[in-house]
Amino acid sequence: MKIEEKFIRYVKIDTKSDENSSSTPSTKCQLSLGKLLVEELHSLGVNNAYLDEFGLVYAQIDGDKTKDSIGLIAHMDTSPDLDGGNFEPRVIPSYDGKDIKLNDQYTLSPKDFPSLKDKIGHKLIVTDGNHLLGGDDKAGISIIMSIVEYYIKHPEINHAPIKICFTPDEEVGRGSENFSVKKMDAKIAYTLDGGKYNDINYENFNAYSLEVDIQGVSIHPGSAKGIMVNASLVGNEFVSLLPKDKIPSKTEGYEGFNHLTDIVGNVEECKLYFIIRNHDDNLAKEQIKEFYHIQSLLQKKYPTSKIEIKVKESYKNMRSYFDKDFSAIEKITKAMKKLSIEPTFTPIRGGTDGASITFMGLPCPNIGTGDYNCHGRYEYVDVDEMYLVFNIVKELLQY
């Protein structure tokens, strides 16, 4: 079966995860895809494939034991941002560079999405305008399943032992929660997840969550002079003292930010919720210091109030691992160069499952899949790029 045929089969299955669910996996529908993938692996002759008690799929394909075993990972769930599954994806056999009318209301245009400009002549798959496509990350799954099929059908071709894993709940930050390095049993691994076919990611943010809790002094406004401390006003002052340009809408690349995600307040109490992000952990810690500085300023100004800060580390930049051992990046770079593909290295402005997996002891950078505009109705996949990634991974398994 062709990669795009697998892709269309998988995206028709709804696998939306749910951030408000505490069950494992967060939604039952993800298990339908897990079961289908295990069945497909069995029918290919990969009899060791199984769905574990947490909803992860594992399988191994024997190979040349003198080569390092390579893990390939993709996630089965789709973003809770929009419904996926149960729709008819549309194949555009050769993109002409013009607007793509998704339905009467929505148009996918190269004016809004410049990535389309270098897709002319490529085969694309788009949505019906009402669903997300789910190429994040069923493009990754389709490529991995095609790799398995290829090497099973060509037993004469020598290759590294292949270890595969499909995870649930990546989109709700729980993708690596039940991932087992032991079950995967690989030397190095790669997540195949989103973005341009030649993109390699081995840097992500250092991430903290920070909460400012302000206790004010509440009294009848008629007799408040010199006594009342309105916690919400202090909260407002706190935010106004933070650096104006260190916010998501004014930063890019390696620049870090403080992002105010929520304010809850009245006179008595005000809570400010932030996420702190920076690729450089020392700079992230500097950003946190600024919060403590403002805290002490305002605490002096309003001695009868009480201002507290709580900080929690969320995840770390996997680069600190790759600075010591670059071999996983070297391997994938070598595979691309062999195919005359020049890799790009994009620092991720977020986190990845690969980062957590790397810190579990299995180095796991990410590579692109040819999927664009993920998490919404404008998502599309470039089928030609999926084949390029297939070729890159095929080559990677030769080392």
Ligand SMILES: [Zn+2]
């Ligand atoms: Zn993804």
